[in-house]
Amino acid sequence: MEGVDILPHERSKTQFDVDAMKIVWAGSRHAFEVSDRMARLVASDPAFQKDNRSRLGRKELFKNTLRKATYAWKRILELRLTEEEAGRLRFFVDEPAFTDLHWGMFVPAIKGQGTEEQQQKWLPLAYKMQIIGCYAQTELGHGSNVQGLETTATFDPDKDEFVIHSPTLTSSKWWPGGLGKVSTHAVVYARLITNGEEHGVHGFIVQLRSLDDHMPLPGITIGDIGMKFGNGAYNTMDNGVLTFDHVRIPRNQMLMRVLQVTSEGKCVQSNVPRQLIYGTMVFVRQTIVADASSALSRAVCIATRYSAVRRQFGSQDGVETQVIDYKTQQNRLFPLLASAYAFRFVGEWLKWLYTDVTQRLQANDFSTLPEAHACTAGLKSLTTTATADAIEECRKLCGGHGYLCASGLPELFAVYVPACTYEGDNVVLLLQVARFLMKTVSQLGSGKKPIGTTAYLGRVQDLMQCRCEVQTVGIIYSINAAEDWLKPSVMLEAFEARSARMCVARAQNLGKFANPEDGFAELSADLVEAAVAHCQLIVVSKFLDKLQQDIPGNGVKQQLQNLCYIYALNLLHKHLGDFLSTGCITPKQASLANDQLRSLYSQVRPNAIALVDAFNYTDHYLGSVLGRYDGNVYPKLYEEAWKDPLNDSVLPDGYNEYIRPLLKQQLHNSRL
Numbered sequence: 027m028e029g030v031d032i033l034p035h036e037r038s039k040t041q042f043d044v045d046a047m048k049i050v051w052a053g054s055r056h057a058f059e060v061s062d063r064m065a066r067l068v069a070s071d072p073a074f075q076k077d078n079r080s081r082l083g084r085k086e087l088f089k090n091t092l093r094k095a096t097y098a099w100k101r102i103l104e105l106r107l108t109e110e111e112a113g114r115l116r117f118f119v120d121e122p123a124f125t126d127l128h129w130g131m132f133v134p135a136i137k138g139q140g141t142e143e144q145q146q147k148w149l150p151l152a153y154k155m156q157i158i159g160c161y162a163q164t165e166l167g168h169g170s171n172v173q174g175l176e177t178t179a180t181f182d183p184d185k186d187e188f189v190i191h192s193p194t195l196t197s198s199k200w201w202p203g204g205l206g207k208v209s210t211h212a213v214v215y216a217r218l219i220t221n222g223e224e225h226g227v228h229g230f231i232v233q234l235r236s237l238d239d240h241m242p243l244p245g246i247t248i249g250d251i252g253m254k255f256g257n258g259a260y261n262t263m264d265n266g267v268l269t270f271d272h273v274r275i276p277r278n279q280m281l282m283r284v285l286q287v288t289s290e291g292k293c294v295q296s297n298v299p300r301q302l303i304y305g306t307m308v309f310v311r312q313t314i315v316a317d318a319s320s321a322l323s324r325a326v327c328i329a330t331r332y333s334a335v336r337r338q339f340g341s342q343d344g345v346e347t348q349v350i351d352y353k354t355q356q357n358r359l360f361p362l363l364a365s366a367y368a369f370r371f372v373g374e375w376l377k378w379l380y381t382d383v384t385q386r387l388q389a390n391d392f393s394t395l396p397e398a399h400a401c402t403a404g405l406k407s408l409t410t411t412a413t414a415d416a417i418e419e420c421r422k423l424c425g426g427h428g429y430l431c432a433s434g435l436p437e438l439f440a441v442y443v444p445a446c447t448y449e450g451d452n453v454v455l456l457l458q459v460a461r462f463l464m465k466t467v468s469q470l471g472s473g474k475k476p477i478g479t480t481a482y483l484g485r486v487q488d489l490m491q492c493r494c495e496v497q498t499v500g501i502i503y504s505i506n507a508a509e510d511w512l513k514p515s516v517m518l519e520a521f522e523a524r525s526a527r528m529c530v531a532r533a534q535n536l537g538k539f540a541n542p543e544d545g546f547a548e549l550s551a552d553l554v555e556a557a558v559a560h561c562q563l564i565v566v567s568k569f570l571d572k573l574q575q576d577i578p579g580n581g582v583k584q585q586l587q588n589l590c591y592i593y594a595l596n597l598l599h600k601h602l603g604d605f606l607s608t609g610c611i612t613p614k615q616a617s618l619a620n621d622q623l624r625s626l627y628s629q630v631r632p633n634a635i636a637l638v639d640a641f642n643y644t645d646h647y648l649g650s651v652l653g654r655y656d657g658n659v660y661p662k663l664y665e666e667a668w669k670d671p672l673n674d675s676v677l678p679d680g681y682n683e684y685i686r687p688l689l690k691q692q693l694h695n696s697r698l
């Protein structure tokens with residue numbers, strides 16, 4: 027069987043209702059319908075063509091992005107799309123652009139940190155795109171350490187204005203997307219100074235460019251920071267540099283939900299916590315988790331379809347084996363497939379958590395903010411690291427052809443990998459989670475019961491005390507056969523115990539230091555491991571929770587169960603050292619877990635193609651010859667090669683200048 031016959035044959039083996047799975051993946055029938063409509067709209071419009079991106083020079087590429095982004099906006103208005111539809115349309119256009127920062131950070135910053143009055147003034151302008159905004163926080167010399175920003179906003183009571191200034195080279199704003207060439211406005215983060223006193227970092231709405239001729243306003247120097255990793259990729263974005271030379275803005279352009287500055291320069295703290303200044307980052311981190319499942323599922327879809335099409339080495343009847351049938355390929359690919367689903371569900375849950383904390387904040391209940399911060403920071407870190415690694419693994423899973431731009435994977439990797447850095451470097455964010463965990467553990471003795479995602483720390487403490495005498499044989503008695511690993515309570519217990527024990531052990535080690543900050547710095551690598559264990563537990567537990575829901579569709583739940591256990595058992599295998607060294611499981615139980623994992627791979631194998639079809643990606647969105655829905659890989663790859671500009675002529679440019687003289691010289695020398 028060749029090419030176009032393979033994937034239909036694979037699909038005929040499916041053991042579940044793919045249409046029902048599509049709805050589970052999308053989150054609801056409504057979400058599925060919106061996504062499906064927007065994906066088709068984009069795919070069918072030649073204006074959104076994207077297959078030439080990697081061949082364009084920077085200027086052409088950027089102009090092309092401007093064209094697409096403004097055309098997308100025109101279509102959004104013409105079709106009167108809802109906010110949800112517009113978001114999906116931009117998603118399927120699949121080209122990083124200034125609009126991501128305008129809608130994704132500038133608008134949320136004003137919503138989250140602006141007063142009612144400020145929102146009323148600025149949001150309508152932003153909603154109509156009469157102003158275009160970006161989020162200017164990071165500086166050349168300071169990114170992770172927000173408290174270390176140098177830009178100043180000094181209040182001048184005589185004029186009722188703030189003076190925004192960049193005192194040093196290192197205080198230049200550096201990186202903000204959309205800043206370099208497009209934004210007319212920015213939310214700029216700067217140290218507030220009133221009456222000679224410092225009041226920490228706050229956000230200010232600053233106009234950067236004239237609304238008439240787009241020229242930078244007096245005192246503002248602005249430009250693009252230069253080419254980034256990869257061809258095409260994130261180079262569609264104008265990440266920018268910006269300096270201020272005593273730029274004046276009215277007092278009412280400081281975002282004042284957290285702290286108000288009066289006309290006398292007095293600071294009045296409102297009843298919301300200071301940390302809300304970081305609120306936009308919490309919001310964006312939550313969306314980045316949802317995006318991780320999109321990027322990962324896209325790579326996995328390409329690698330899975332291609333692994334079914336690709337054959338290597340013989341079988342007795344002369345037909346080579348589909349590479350997807352090799353256990354090694356399954357062992358690399360299926361955990362990534364499972365992770366895509368796992369991240370989807372934890373992303374759904376995180377969205378719920380974010381909505382919940384936002385509603386509480388509006389009612390002046392700030393109690394869940396630390397947990398929301400820890401969860402968004404930790405899950406952003408966990409899912410983006412795993413996704414970036416997974417995209418690269420998918421490229422390798424596609425062998426040599428994965429290295430071709432036509433596979434779609436090099437560009438996907440180049441676009442995706444900065445997610446490990448932006449919106450908080452992943453290690454820095456895990457250290458935030460570790461701080462939260464250590465604080466929680468330190469409060470256990472005081473009788474304060476941990477809640478939410480840390481509730482298990484209270485429970486497992488009890489468990490550790492009452493079963494300490496049997497620790498050498500593992501704390502989970504009930505695993506005596508491979509199938510025992512398929513019990514949700516067993517899996518949860520193993521992950522909870524591992525995380526709790528790692529946290530408690532780290533807390534005990536911290537206690538040995540006279541100065542806790544010294545201890546934290548010295549043990550930070552260990553603390554990061556505990557934070558990872560905690561975040562992995564959250565993902566596993568939210569997947570298990572998902573399975574408790576009513577999931578309609580023939581065989582759908584069974585497939586999700588298989589994926590959930592593959593996700594968890596693969597993690598267990600990868601982090602076996604943690605599980606064994608903390609005495610949570612025995613080597614025998616670990617070996618049973620591996621047996622179970624292999625058995626699950628066999629169950630997923632006939633459904634693999636349908637499980638990636640359930641993502642409902644159009645060929646346009648996938649942007650991959652290897653991942654085509656019809657599996658017609660080789661003829662299309664062959665066709666694609668001829669489109670390369672090098673093949674425009676038989677003889678390359680430079681033949682007469684270089685190749686011909688070289689060959690002639692060799693000929694001449696050989697005749698001597």
Ligand SMILES: CCCCCCCC/C=C\CCC/C=C/C(=O)SCCNC(=O)CCNC(=O)[C@H](O)C(C)(C)COP(=O)(O)OP(=O)(O)OC[C@H]1O[C@@H](n2cnc3c(N)ncnc32)[C@H](O)[C@@H]1OP(=O)(O)O
Nearest residue numbers: 163169170171172173301304307308317321399448449450
């Ligand atoms: C396939 C294509 C995919 C495309 C994907 C498209 C996605 C599009 C989205 C975005 C595009 C990219 C745009 C990128 C934008 C940016 O990068 S913007 C800049 C982001 N910058 C950062 O994230 C900086 C990271 N640093 C920080 O967050 C902080 O400085 C810190 C590390 C948290 C440290 O803060 P601080 O110095 O103040 O330190 P602490 O003393 O540790 O904390 C004080 C207390 O505050 C609590 N805290 C900290 N942060 C928060 C928060 N965000 N919310 C709530 N609370 C917070 C902290 O826990 C301390 O609490 P405690 O005192 O009770 O212990």
Ligand SMILES: Cc1cc2nc3c(=O)[nH]c(=O)nc-3n(C[C@H](O)[C@H](O)[C@H](O)COP(=O)(O)OP(=O)(O)OC[C@H]3O[C@@H](n4cnc5c(N)ncnc54)[C@H](O)[C@@H]3O)c2cc1C
Nearest residue numbers: 161162163164168169170201202203444447448449450453
């Ligand atoms: C594509 C892209 C888009 C971006 N868009 C924007 C934007 O729109 N607006 C904006 O304001 N910013 C933006 N940024 C900037 C981004 O937020 C920062 O790059 C990010 O916060 C990391 O900060 P940094 O670059 O200073 O890294 P650094 O903090 O300098 O990190 C360097 C290394 O030091 C380590 N490190 C740092 N601190 C610690 C610590 N305390 N303990 C242990 N290790 C540590 C890190 O793990 C890392 O390995 C963007 C960045 C990129 C790459």
